[in-house]
Amino acid sequence: MRINAFEAAAKYVYPSLRRRLVEILYKKGLTQVQVAELLHITQSAVSRYLKMDRGALVEVEKFRDIEEKLEALANEIIKKKPDEYYIHSELVKIALKMLGKGYVCSFHSKVDPEVDPAMCNICLDIFG
Template identity: 40%
Template sequence: MRTPSVYIAEELMPYLRARVAENLYREGMKQSQIAEYLGITQAMVSKYLSGRYKRPPAEVAAKLDSIADEIVKVILFGGNRSEVIVLTARRLFELFQSGFLCRFYADYSGVSEDACRSMFSVQRDRGEVLEVLNLALGELTRLEGFPSLIPEVRSNFAYALSSPRGPEDVAAVPGRITTARGRMFALPPEFGASSFTAGILVEVGRIRPEIRSVLNIRYGGDIEEVLESVGFKVARVKTGGLSEEEAVKAIAAVFESGTYDTVVDEGGLGVEPLTYIFGRDPFEVVDKLRRLVRALEKAE
């Protein structure tokens, strides 16, 4: 049976792997390293670099080239193999969800385009959550002063569906938000891209359903000095020594006594102190961050 997974394996992956291999090789990566990231043999990498691979229709190739560029960026910015696999699977799934690949899959499998679209239908509210978070992320990238607030564990920005049941109902930034050469770098938001940050929103949503977005930044004396001056209601926890599940519940539990703008996690042994900024939606979170950045600038 020519299922979508078979179509991906036979028609899309050879070209996609080849394009990633070519781009990484141009960046100076060794064939053995490329093989490890792609989960193939060095001989196969050599074959791809020689141009011996199947090429899809031009329209499909253009989409795969874009995905290859994203994958290469993730690898060059230190992403691991697991992150590469997740990104690849999600991007290909999105091409089916949008209906773009259905025409080509229909020609390959004999299944109608309508049948293909029904297999990959997506809820409208999920699209809206992704759109809002992506727009707010764009505002975040233009906010001067934010890169200096990204912690060592990196930042993540998340937005949940109403009444999220699990991390799969929370959109976040794959691989988190990081900096390179003084500039912020972030992939487009996706559902299921976070476990810890998403877990916090799931737990908070059970207590305060109106709180659906969060961003984590670093913590320090400078931030401590301006938190209350900007009028934020602040709660504090200390998650050092706790498991991830326990830490998530500890951060969310503060909302049982009220609604807070920020939660300071003082960390502990092996746990970096962090500041979590909460809001009803991503734009509210960015607005709060903007107030914090301005206060920090004035305090300098």
């Protein structure tokens, strides 16, 4: 295994979750500047997420339960305008849920051909 689960989560899953959160907020009618302010990131980062230049490798939207959590987080962000630490914490929790449900296994094996999803139960054991 060249890329462990934490590296895969940090490098691919977390950015994909953030990208999807940006998309959800943007589709609610917010401008790129408003999304950037709410998420405590730059407008340039928002633009890159929307253009799929960043965080595009994991199709988060295909996991209905994760999509629901991101939708709820987006609504909470709009209403409460939490700080960046809260948002980060919630995104990490969602990333860990994805790991625990085995949603990242097939993707992990694509970015690291040495990983055999049939043999590796690390995330399921730790986070499941």
